[in-house]
Amino acid sequence: MRNKDEIINVTRSDMPPMEEFIREISSIWDSRWLTNMGEKHIRLESEIKDYLKVENVTLFSHGHAALELLLQAMDLKGEVITTPFSFASTTHAIVRNGLKPVFCDIKEDDYTIDETKIEALITPHTSAILPVHVYGQICNVEAIEEIAKKHNLKVIYDAAHTFGEEKDGVGVGNFGDASMFSFHATKVFHTIEGGAVTSKDRELKDKLYYLKNFGIQDMDSVPDVGANAKMNEFQAAMGLCNLRYLDEKISHRKQIYDKYVSSLESIDGIKLLKYRSGIKPNYAYFPIVVDPEVFGRTRDDIFDRLKKENIICRKYFYPLISDYECYRDRFPHGDTPVADRVSSRVLTLPIFAELSLDVVDEICELIIGLKH
Numbered sequence: 146m147r148n149k150d151e152i153i154n155v156t157r158s159d160m161p162p163m164e165e166f167i168r169e170i171s172s173i174w175d176s177r178w179l180t181n182m183g184e185k186h187i188r189l190e191s192e193i194k195d196y197l198k199v200e201n202v203t204l205f206s207h208g209h210a211a212l213e214l215l216l217q218a219m220d221l222k223g224e225v226i227t228t229p230f231s232f233a234s235t236t237h238a239i240v241r242n243g244l245k246p247v248f249c250d251i252k253e254d255d256y257t258i259d260e261t262k263i264e265a266l267i268t269p270h271t272s273a274i275l276p277v278h279v280y281g282q283i284c285n286v287e288a289i290e291e292i293a294k295k296h297n298l299k300v301i302y303d304a305a306h307t308f309g310e311e312k313d314g315v316g317v318g319n320f321g322d323a324s325m326f327s328f329h330a331t332k333v334f335h336t337i338e339g340g341a342v343t344s345k346d347r348e349l350k351d352k353l354y355y356l357k358n359f360g361i362q363d364m365d366s367v368p369d370v371g372a373n374a375k376m377n378e379f380q381a382a383m384g385l386c387n388l389r390y391l392d393e394k395i396s397h398r399k400q401i402y403d404k405y406v407s408s409l410e411s412i413d414g415i416k417l418l419k420y421r422s423g424i425k426p427n428y429a430y431f432p433i434v435v436d437p438e439v440f441g442r443t444r445d446d447i448f449d450r451l452k453k454e455n456i457i458c459r460k461y462f463y464p465l466i467s468d469y470e471c472y473r474d475r476f477p478h479g480d481t482p483v484a485d486r487v488s489s490r491v492l493t494l495p496i497f498a499e500l501s502l503d504v505v506d507e508i509c510e511l512i513i514g515l516k517h
């Protein structure tokens with residue numbers, strides 16, 4: 146049994162065998178090439194391109210930096226339609242580019258942007274749609290593409306949760322004009338901190354390559370006001386090691402996912418994440434949505450009960466981005482009743498490759514024990 150002093154967090158970073166990482170970084174002592182697109186950076190970019198089944202990959206120091214510079218590279222103007230049901234980064238990237246976020250509601254069944262509500266939000270100022278493949282649920286990419294084509298809008302996916310996922314055999318990074326991935330320590334695949342943009346557009350890749358290095362295109366030419374967002378060689382080395390174990394880690398996550406589903410799916414008032422058919426999931430998160438009328442207890446009751454046992458869940462995504470102090474008086478909240486409701490009822494339970502199935506059983510029993 147678990148030592149009850151041990152804290153179980155919602156996630157735990159995967160680590161490769163330490164000797165393997167040391168072997169991977171040791172050549173850096175010879176080369177003295179620590180950053181600025183070195184050998185490991187080049188190798189990781191190529192391996193990720195194969196793993197994601199995409200045409201172009203650009204690595205970054207952080208996923209958020211990737212998203213900010215991607216929006217800059219696309220030279221967007223005016224308004225961007227997005228979801229308030231996401232991590233802070235999504236809307237911050239819009240606002241930090243001087244653009245206005247317009248919040249669209251999500252769908253009750255998979256928590257991604259409700260594509261049927263996008264068109265009503267389009268104005269002459271709209272330049273792009275920025276949906277999120279939230280929890281690894283892939284958005285309705287076909288419908289979104291149709292709307293974008295019809296109104297001549299760009300589509301940028303926040304794919305931070307979907308590393309390695311596919312829809313009907315197509316790598317998730319192929320949808321829209323471009324996608325951003327996060328390789329933060331808490332993500333399914335990580336480089337400590339890090340991220341990437343994928344796109345079919347080779348020119349976009351070239352632009353991102355110099356935007357992440359201060360906009361310096363070559364020694365004599367600085368065409369854009371860039372930033373510093375280069376992935377360093379130590380990050381890339383961590384990525385090279387982690388990538389070797391990723392399929393194994395995802396299969397452990399699947400066992401945990403399956404155990405949660407089999408223990409909780411018959412409990413009235415608890416809605417589980419069910420991936421739509423055709424999706425090859427990475428099992429990044431395990432959100433439950435609690436209906437207090439049916440379950441007899443609230444999301445916060447479950448959070449508190451598990452916390453007493455040192456099991457720390459997260460209320461992802463609560464509050465909604467549109468309710469943040471920095472946004473609520475600045476941009477209209479939008480008509481988002483589903484997002485409002487889900488946000489107040491959602492709880493993400495622990496899931497990570499090393500989580501033991503006994504602890505999953507314990508978590509499920511604690512939840513079921515609360516039911517009224």
Ligand SMILES: *Cc1c(COP(=O)(O)O)cnc(C)c1O
Pocket residue numbers: 207208209210231232234235277303305306326327328329338339340
């Ligand atoms: C993690 C995350 C990001 C930001 O990525 P970082 O690598 O942490 O900068 C953006 N969007 C979503 C939905 C995320 O979960």
